[in-house]
Amino acid sequence: MSMTRDSLSLPLPDVAAGPHLGHPIPLDWVGMQGIALPLWIEEGGQVQQVHACADVQVDLPDPHIKGIHMSRLYLLLDAFAAAQPLDAAVLAAVLRRMVDSHADCGSTQARLALAFPVLRRQPALLTAGLSGWKSYPVRLQASCSPQGFALSLTVEIGYSSTCPCSAALARQLLADAFAAQFGSASVDAAAARDWLQEHASLATPHSQRSTATVTVPLTQQAQLDLFPLIDLVEAALATPLQTAVKRADEQAFARLNGANLMYVEDAARRVQAALPHHAQARVTVRHMESLHPHDAVAQAGQLA
Numbered sequence: 001m002s003m004t005r006d007s008l009s010l011p012l013p014d015v016a017a018g019p020h021l022g023h024p025i026p027l028d029w030v031g032m033q034g035i036a037l038p039l040w041i042e043e044g045g046q047v048q049q050v051h052a053c054a055d056v057q058v059d060l061p062d063p064h065i066k067g068i069h070m071s072r073l074y075l076l077l078d079a080f081a082a083a084q085p086l087d088a089a090v091l092a093a094v095l096r097r098m099v100d101s102h103a104d105c106g107s108t109q110a111r112l113a114l115a116f117p118v119l120r121r122q123p124a125l126l127t128a129g130l131s132g133w134k135s136y137p138v139r140l141q142a143s144c145s146p147q148g149f150a151l152s153l154t155v156e157i158g159y160s161s162t163c164p165c166s167a168a169l170a171r172q173l174l175a176d177a178f179a180a181q182f183g184s185a186s187v188d189a190a191a192a193r194d195w196l197q198e199h200a201s202l203a204t205p206h207s208q209r210s211t212a213t214v215t216v217p218l219t220q221q222a223q224l225d226l227f228p229l230i231d232l233v234e235a236a237l238a239t240p241l242q243t244a245v246k247r248a249d250e251q252a253f254a255r256l257n258g259a260n261l262m263y264v265e266d267a268a269r270r271v272q273a274a275l276p277h278h279a280q281a282r283v284t285v286r287h288m289e290s291l292h293p294h295d296a297v298a299q300a301g302q303l304a
Helices: 070-082 088-101 164-182 189-199 226-237 247-259 264-273
Strands: 027-043 046-060 110-123 131-145 148-162 207-218 282-287 296-300
Touching: 027 070, 027 110, 027 226, 046 070, 046 088, 070 088, 088 110, 088 131, 088 148, 110 226, 131 226, 148 164, 148 226, 148 247, 148 264, 164 189, 207 226, 207 264, 226 264, 264 282, 264 296
Parallel strands: none
Antiparallel strands: 027 046, 046 110, 110 131, 131 148, 148 207, 207 282, 282 296
16 A cells, blocks of 8 residues: 555655754845746836846844745745836835745845846837837846835946047048148049048047946836936937948948047946936946957946
């Protein structure tokens, strides 16, 4: 006669509930990292699902408690993800539930970090009806404690940067070559145009793909408003990365780069100045140099 667990009626062992035989030391944070989580984001009147990576922890201040209940945190996170679209109020509510779920452990704090890309369709600069998708990495960091609720939003925005110094040096080479070709004599416009068409790129400024990472604090009543923040930053930099392009769009992009030469310091100041309603914002820009094997970086602002 076979014996089953039900027929034996033996409880499953719970080692965590046993006596604490280790070092009685309180822990600042205990939890999980890298949890896969589907979330709903509402932006621009549309809802999209994103694949997020979540980190979640609570404190363990009682040195005599062996460990936390990780399954409780996981199940609360899973229920939160299946609910309404993400906003600050929803984050605050789930964090409070996490703290309450660990009252038997003496926990008073919880924190949650969510990292995910948000997709947005971007039209071409000139060609009507042409567009493509851009991905913006987003990170939300929320915490709940006796001191209250705190939330920050970080978004990374790509753009192109052209070095002012290399542009000036390239122009000088072009001017010198033009003078060597035509001297001080009167120049026929058609001849000058033909010469420039063939030789104007004898030296070109160096440009590089660049990123602006902006972090802003949010209140519990705030909407995420990712797209308005992205729009502010892209308008300030004026050279956002493109998706689908035809030759006319590529030429327009080249014109934008030529009209917006910028060092990394210029870019950081442009973005910080464009955020008047985010006085506590932090801006970090990174130019992935094509001249050097290292990057140029600058930071402005101090997040509270």
